[in-house]
Amino acid sequence: MQDVKSFINSNKDRLLNELIELLKIPSVSADPAYAHDVLTTADAVKQALEKAGCDTVEICETQGFPIVYGEKLVDPSLPTILVYGHYDVQPADPINLWDSPPYEPVIKKTELHPEGAIFARGACDDKGQMYMHVKALEFMVSTNQLPCNVKFMIEGEEEVGSVNLSIFVKENREKLKNDVILISDTGMISKDVPSITTGLRGLSYVEVEVTGPNRDLHSGLYGGAVANPINILTKMIASLHDKDNHITIPGFYDNVEELSTEERAEMAKAPFNLEGYQKSIGINSVYGEKGYSTNERNSIRPTLDVNGIWGGYTGEGAKTVIASKAYAKISMRLVPNQDWENITELFSKHFTSIAPEGVTVKVNPHHGGQGYVTPIDSVGYRAASKAYETTFGKTPIPQRSGGSIPIVALFEKELQSKTILMGFGLDSDAIHSPNEHFGVWNYLKGIETIPYFYKNFTEMNS
Amino acid sequence: MQDVKSFINSNKDRLLNELIELLKIPSVSADPAYAHDVLTTADAVKQALEKAGCDTVEICETQGFPIVYGEKLVDPSLPTILVYGHYDVQPADPINLWDSPPYEPVIKKTELHPEGAIFARGACDDKGQMYMHVKALEFMVSTNQLPCNVKFMIEGEEEVGSVNLSIFVKENREKLKNDVILISDTGMISKDVPSITTGLRGLSYVEVEVTGPNRDLHSGLYGGAVANPINILTKMIASLHDKDNHITIPGFYDNVEELSTEERAEMAKAPFNLEGYQKSIGINSVYGEKGYSTNERNSIRPTLDVNGIWGGYTGEGAKTVIASKAYAKISMRLVPNQDWENITELFSKHFTSIAPEGVTVKVNPHHGGQGYVTPIDSVGYRAASKAYETTFGKTPIPQRSGGSIPIVALFEKELQSKTILMGFGLDSDAIHSPNEHFGVWNYLKGIETIPYFYKNFTEMNS
Structure with a gap:
């Protein structure tokens, strides 16, 4: 897969502009005033999946906002990867704290993103991270390198609890059957310290x-x-x-679940700069449960x-x-x-x-929703780890996140498969906050890394 | 003064309609969006004072909203009464809880007001109570019964702290010179238990x-x-x-100030119906400082x-x-x-x-603002008490109020005169709340009682 970098280089402007167009639609699921925009976004996602090479794409109606389902089935004997993401976004308020309007995306350079970052509501959570998968599929299909079957399930109610997705999953177990679920809706430690999320809070x-x-x-x-x-x-x-x-x-x-002393000692090895952490959010002191470190307070507690x-x-x-x-x-x-x-x-x-x-x-x-922990010895985890090694040149660190993707535990229960959380965002991306952004470097690195997961996962399963 | 009742009876509709016109102007001093309306209200008050018989009426500019000052000076050897009131009102929100629009006054009957009550923001606090004084003056002047000098000082910033009134008072001590200050911006116990407020909280x-x-x-x-x-x-x-x-x-x-056992025992004699109190505001239990009764909690504590x-x-x-x-x-x-x-x-x-x-x-x-307590053996208090005896047929009960009129303590300090608080509202009038109202009976009873205060005060001073 030598040409994924050249695909990215020669299509960079288009990859960015397509995402920018998607970010212009204010798909706020929590606020009924945006209901029409949420539906428009579902349509846009459907078109993007068709263009990327899915054979079938459907808008699946629910009691709430629809789920966009797409698939490209190569061979029933090959593994199937189910990609999950969401096209809805958090409300933008307090709107007066945005430096540029939340639905008029702009690329600006920052200290952490000298290559620029896209500023818009949903840039990272989750339109940007979801769209990496669409573009990775486009690359694999257009270069005839898709090694396995792929299914996409992109919902519009993640930010309001995924109630209708639960029903959809329970009613469509056969359709959604897969060998691993792949999600990019989390972050990594930093651009030079890749990590894979192995736990989510409920x-x-x-x-x-x-x-x-x-x-x-x-x-x-x-x-x-x-x-x-x-x-x-x-x-x-x-x-x-x-x-x-x-x-x-x-x-x-x-x-x-109380972690053992050994497990806590292992966690404490993850790089963490207290001063930098405090500075990045403008506080002079951290605060929390007595007896636990900052990293423990926002992950295992x-x-x-x-x-x-x-x-x-x-x-x-x-x-x-x-x-x-x-x-x-x-x-x-x-x-x-x-x-x-x-x-x-x-x-x-x-x-x-x-x-x-x-x-x-x-x-x-x-x-x-329930919390979730994924083992690091599964095929999925190993396939992901190897993909990061290829594109980052480093073994990623397994890390528990403080955030929640309530639907993940349900996926495991209903679909009997493990979820791999390959997130490319940073904590500083200000998701759910004013001035949300997603690094151009991170976006493109995601598109570059995902195809290697497909390759590794298929090879390890054969 | 036998004809005050017949004045009221033959002018009742006009007395109500004039107040209703004043209530239509949303003079919310706290919200800059209503600044123009506040100024319009000052003009309306000026015209009303002129019409009622003042010789001179001025709009006195301040750093904020103006003070309307009017006077009718009969004879420098006679006592002078300074009437204070305010033409600004509290904000009307939460607006959705009003049964009728706050600035479209309507007269509706209620359990406590079978003769009807005017529902509007400011109906009681303080446009209605202030306007009783304007109409009482009109009665006295038009029937040649004004027994003393009278000055009016009606401000537009009571609901936001009277900051500019303080300055005005300090700068106009001579102009405002008086023998007693008369204010109707408090309540009374009930229609058949008249009371005079002798204390205000700071x-x-x-x-x-x-x-x-x-x-x-x-x-x-x-x-x-x-x-x-x-x-x-x-x-x-x-x-x-x-x-x-x-x-x-x-x-x-x-x-x-800790009250003596005797003083607290005296207070406890005021009629108070706990069940009725709870029912009127829809609570199943009162709540407050341990060791004190409800009446103490909302007055002396x-x-x-x-x-x-x-x-x-x-x-x-x-x-x-x-x-x-x-x-x-x-x-x-x-x-x-x-x-x-x-x-x-x-x-x-x-x-x-x-x-x-x-x-x-x-x-x-x-x-x-500071709290205030007025003695019950002053000429002013006795003149007021006797006026209530004439029109209610009962001696009013002296009562401390939980409310505040921060400017009263300043009046005493700067103008060296006592304030008499002749309030005709009821606790149930919902001042500062949605559905504020003022009983038609109370409004007219105020107009009827005030002239007797003038008469008694002048006679007791001679």
């Missing part, structure tokens, strides 16, 4: 509502005499962590974070009001063996139980 | 900002490893009260309430983000002897000191 996402009086009250006339829902909400949320930043929900840690909070008067100036209601969105990242539905239930039960008299509390579960 | 209003990372972060990649500004803000706010709901700011209670909180993702659906910043608006109601500037400083110092490493905290003081 997720439980809930929204809580605290109601006090039946209307907003004047804080002078009622202040001090009635439960203020915002004060109560802050008290309730604050009580969810103890002074050592352990989570206080009864039963929360019951099934948490569960968390509870408020993702949004609101209530009362939030406009200009002052309003002396006691709000009738206060709200928060809270997510918990879970580790292997924690069941997200069980955790959601434990949270709801506990949160409701700590409400004082004078308020009522509602907990609305949003969505969730 | 106020310190601040806005706080907690900053963590320099940008919003992905809660999977960073969750658990960096201080989440929203979680931290909830912890910090929660820590401001202990388990007995005492405020934990060091020095906060140092100057709080200081408080700390969050009036607004926001941060992170607050839109539809879910976003797994760790916000860079979280905010809250916090107000403290103060009791006599607590100095608001001192309390603001104590708050700022304490709040900044409890911020953990990993975040920075800013405290921006908004505005504030």
